[in-house]
Amino acid sequence: MGIDPSAVIHPMAVVEAGASIGPGCVIGPFCVVGAEARLAADVTLKSHAVVTGWTEIGQGTVIFPFANIGDVPQDLKYSGEKTRLIVGKRNRIREGVTMNTGTEGGGGITRVGDDGLFMAGAHVAHDAQVGDRVIMANNAAVAGHCIISDDVIIGGLSGVHQFVRIGKGAIIGAVTMVTNDVIPYGLVQGPRGMLDGLNLVGLKRRGVAREDIMALRAAFQALAQGDGAFQDRAKRLLDDVAGQSRYVRDIVDFVLGESDRSFLTPG
Incomplete structure (x- = not known):
């Protein structure tokens, strides 16, 4: 608990009492770190990033300006229960990304794995389970309760319907709506996503x-x-x-x- 003395915190940042800031962290100007946030070693928050709620950020993750990580779910059933967001190691969370905590009805935890790239404007909703090395391109959105397996790529402006599972190594083309489960290594494209083959390039x-x-x-x-x-x-x-x-x-x-x-x- 507390702030490691090796952390570098800009004087214009707000770190609430109770937050845990690990060694080597860098927190830029106008950032907000909430009282229940936990930042592991070498996390970087660039200017205007927000980490709030009961949220854990893994070692080496970089969060870019105007991202909002750990705020409450966008779910009308949410009634203020104490839920979590766990983000793994070495993720790159770009400008304007949002990731929400879970809901009691969905298990209470939203989880993001290691080594992901979440491009500008991407959204990970409540109770989603996102694997390692996942790439979400600009303004892609994953709805509540989804399971996104390792090595998945979701193209820009694409949306994944709630409760959908996407198998490991699958790729979703840009501007695609995914309403049903996608097999591992599948290739999905088209406005109303169609399984159109295998992700041969990725393989x-x-x-x-x-x-x-x-x-x-x-x-x-x-x-x-x-x-x-x-x-x-x-x-x-x-x-x-x-x-x-x-x-x-x-x-x-x-x-x-x-x-x-x-x-x-x-x-």
Whole structure:
């Protein structure tokens, strides 16, 4: 608790009594740090950034001007209960980003992982669970209770409907509305998001082996053209090819997991 003596705090910043400021932090002019905020080591707040509420910011995260991190949810059901926001390490939270604390009905915690990039104007709503290395481009918005897995990219001006899950390594194109779950490594684009293939560029950039990419292509074709419901096709994949590639198994596990939404399915 308290302010580490190595922290650099501009005299025009407001740090409320009770805030915890770790070693090496830098807090610029006109910033506000609330009484329940916890900043780990080497966090930087550039001018006019606000960290409020019961909020934890992980080591090395940088928050840019006019971001508002940890304010109360934009949810009419919220009635002042004590809830949290936990932000991981080494995130870059750009100008005007908003991230809200959770709600009692949604588990009480909004969580953001490590090494994310949240570009100007992006929004992470109450009770969302955001993984590591997630990129949200300018003015992208994630609604309440969403689950955004590791290595997801959400294009600019795109929105993700509440309770939607986006599987690891998926990419959402710009100006896209996502209303249903997106399989791991999927590619979604169009004004009303359509599952339009696999994120092949992302897979190749991460160095995924050619045989795994071929297995994913075959699995996608089976999901797109097989008989029966989407989940039935995924169950058949479990017997046919899932054992050959952990990437295919990621898709099968995701489709057969619990969800409050249906799925975006191949066209």
